[in-house]
Amino acid sequence: MPVEMITGNRAAALAVQQAGVDLVSAYPITPQTAIVEDIADFWARGELGGEFVSVESEYAALSYCCGASAAGARTFTATSSHGLAFMHEMTHWIAGARLPVVMAVVNRALGAPWCLDPDQGDSLSQRDTGWIQLYCASAQEIFDTILQAFPLSESLLLPCMVVLDGFYLSHTYEAVELPEPEQVKRFVEPPRFAAQVDPLQPANMHGLASGEEVSRLVRERHRDLQRVPAVLKEINERFAAIFGRRYAPAEGKALEGAETVVVTAGSIYETVVSALPGLDKTGMIRIKVFRPFPAEELRSLLKKSEARRIIVIDRNCSPGAGGILAQELKSALYNDGSGPLVQNLLLAGGIDLSPQMLRQLVMEAPADCSGDLIMEQWGVDLR
Numbered sequence: 001m002p003v004e005m006i007t008g009n010r011a012a013a014l015a016v017q018q019a020g021v022d023l024v025s026a027y028p029i030t031p032q033t034a035i036v037e038d039i040a041d042f043w044a045r046g047e048l049g050g051e052f053v054s055v056e057s058e059y060a061a062l063s064y065c066c067g068a069s070a071a072g073a074r075t076f077t078a079t080s081s082h083g084l085a086f087m088h089e090m091t092h093w094i095a096g097a098r099l100p101v102v103m104a105v106v107n108r109a110l111g112a113p114w115c116l117d118p119d120q121g122d123s124l125s126q127r128d129t130g131w132i133q134l135y136c137a138s139a140q141e142i143f144d145t146i147l148q149a150f151p152l153s154e155s156l157l158l159p160c161m162v163v164l165d166g167f168y169l170s171h172t173y174e175a176v177e178l179p180e181p182e183q184v185k186r187f188v189e190p191p192r193f194a195a196q197v198d199p200l201q202p203a204n205m206h207g208l209a210s211g212e213e214v215s216r217l218v219r220e221r222h223r224d225l226q227r228v229p230a231v232l233k234e235i236n237e238r239f240a241a242i243f244g245r246r247y248a249p250a251e252g253k254a255l256e257g258a259e260t261v262v263v264t265a266g267s268i269y270e271t272v273v274s275a276l277p278g279l280d281k282t283g284m285i286r287i288k289v290f291r292p293f294p295a296e297e298l299r300s301l302l303k304k305s306e307a308r309r310i311i312v313i314d315r316n317c318s319p320g321a322g323g324i325l326a327q328e329l330k331s332a333l334y335n336d337g338s339g340p341l342v343q344n345l346l347l348a349g350g351i352d353l354s355p356q357m358l359r360q361l362v363m364e365a366p367a368d369c370s371g372d373l374i375m376e377q378w379g380v381d382l383r
Contacts, residue, residue, distance in 0.1 A: 001177040006138040008169035011176050012078065012104050012162070013038035015146035018184040022050040022073035022191075027057055029083040030116060031166035032106040036078055041334035052072070058083035061091040062101070069099040070205060071196030074150060077101070081108035081122045081167060088126065091159075092335075095130030095221065097206055100153035100160070100193060102148065103131075107266070107315075108166040117167035120266060121316040124290070124324045130221050132160040132228055133291040137269040139174040144245060147188055148235050154193045155231055156224050167317075168267040179243060187242050217345065225292045232289065249294035250287050255304040258283030263298075263329060264313040265290060272313070283307075287325065287330075295332035302333075 006014070012035045016024060025044075026036035043052035050073075055061050058079050065075040079087060084105055094101050109119035123133060134149065138144045145162050153160040164170060182200050197203055209217075229249050240246040255261065262272050265287040272284045285301050287294065302310075314323025320326060348355060 001179050001183075003175050003177050005173045006171045006176050007034065007171050007173055008136075008142045009034035009106070009165050009171065010038060010151065011139040011143040012164070013042070013145055013177075014178060015143045016076050017042050017048055018179075018181055019150050019188045020049060020074060020148055020185070020190060020217075021055065021076045021150075022069040022364070023065065024048070024077065025053040025061045025068070025075070026048065026077050027055055027061045027079070027083065029058065029080050030102070031108055031118075031170045032080040032083070034170070035104055035106070039153075045272060049377065056087045059090060062087045062103070065101045065103075066094050066097070066099060069094070069295075069354045070097065070103050070196040071199050072191065072193065073232055074154070074191045075101050075180065076103070078104040078106065080106040081110055084122045084126065085110060088129075091131060092131040093125055094159050098221070100150075100157055100191075102146065102149045102153055102160050102162065104142075104167045105163045106170045107163060118168055118266075119316055120163070120165070120314075121318075121324075123161055123163045124316050124318075126161070127291055127324070130158070130225070131291065132156075132158055132225065133164050133289070134171065135265040135288055135290055136162065136164045137267055137286065137288075138318055139169060139172070140176045140245075142169065143176055143178070144239070144243070144247070147184060148232070148239060150188055150191075150330065151235055152228070152232055154191055156227060157193060158221070158224060160211065163266070165267040177243075187239060209322060225245065228289065228292050229294065229297070242283045247288055248297065249289035250285055250297040250301060252285045252301040252304065253283060255283040255285075255301060256307040258269060259308045259370075260311060261285060261305050261307045261309075262311045262313060263287065263325065264315075265325060267363065268313055269307065279314040290328075291326050293332060297331050298329065 014038055017127050024039050028036055040052050042048040053064055055064060061077045065077050069075045105123045107118040107120045107122055109115040109117050110122055142164050148163050149160040197205060236246040248295050253273060259281040262284040264272060269286040276282060283305055312323055312326040312329055314325045316324050318324050
């Protein structure tokens with residue numbers, strides 16, 4: 001494959017161009033702007049198979065993608081920082097409607113004050129909206145991950161954020177292998193998910209529902225998000241057969257005999273890897289898939305080490321709670337037999353807790369269930 005020196009933003013735009021996207025709707029915001037500028041240029045030159053729509057705001061960009069995806073179109077947008085915050089209502093709606101929209105999020109700190117540095121708090125603040133979140137460490141990975149995001153999202157009917165650090169990745173030039181369009185077509189097949197609406201027969205979508213119905217839908221979405229690692233593994237095997245590269249939800253380096261393990265996500269991975277040879281008995285783990293959080297993979301990787309301490313490098317902060325990656329890792333490691341079991345009864349949708357349900361939880365819930373207690377799995381009566 002030919003190799004070109006391009007930025008991370010350019011890599012994202014080229015991946016979208018080759019992926020057979022039907023609609024790109026976007027609004028510019030630093031440091032994401034170059035992605036949609038390049039895509040707009042492709043469209044103007046007749047080099048983009050689908051349509052490009054320039055809209056008045058980030059909210060409108062995601063709304064356009066919502067409508068097009070509901071009609072069965074493969075859609076893409078990109079944003080950053082306050083633009084993503086402006087989209088927040090639509091991120092919930094698209095996930096709830098099970099629309100496989102793919103969005104590149106170029107990390108940038110949220111104000112106040114104004115700042116252009118790549119704090120990951122913008123994307124991580126959306127962690128509870130129901131989107132798959134994939135964090136990239138290089139321009140090559142940005143290109144590859146966007147290609148993988150379309151079949152991943154469309155097979156599970158879940159939207160996906162492909163996340164990259166602003167400036168460190170978006171504007172830095174790196175060598176990227178760019179496949180021939182025919183290779184990409186072999187991997188990214190035309191979309192096969194069913195349209196939810198017929199553009200020629202407009203209709204209301206997803207009207208008022210009961211708490212029980214919403215609860216069921218949330219639990220279904222939660223279960224399907226948990227399927228991401230298995231589906232992504234299959235996609236990576238197909239990807240490796242064509243392109244020779246593969247990615248895992250979490251990956252480790254120098255873990256054998258390591259007494260200190262550094263855990264991080266994003267472009268910091270490259271810095272840590274370069275420093276490892278000079279750090280005695282130190283290994284590292286890089287998190288690629290943040291949602292769903294790769295708890296099982298992390299526990300398995302850590303077992304390869306002799307870790308006495310774990311240093312989590314967070315380019316973010318949840319005020320009052322600390323680093324978000326650190327919180328997630330502590331949660332993943334808690335139920336390892338060293339403390340009391342934590343069980344989680346999901347009452348999403350606003351379902352009330354009845355005395356009968358509480359009795360069932362205390363007296364009948366399986367004592368060996370260390371994960372979420374999905375109600376129908378152990379016979380909780382919703383009445």
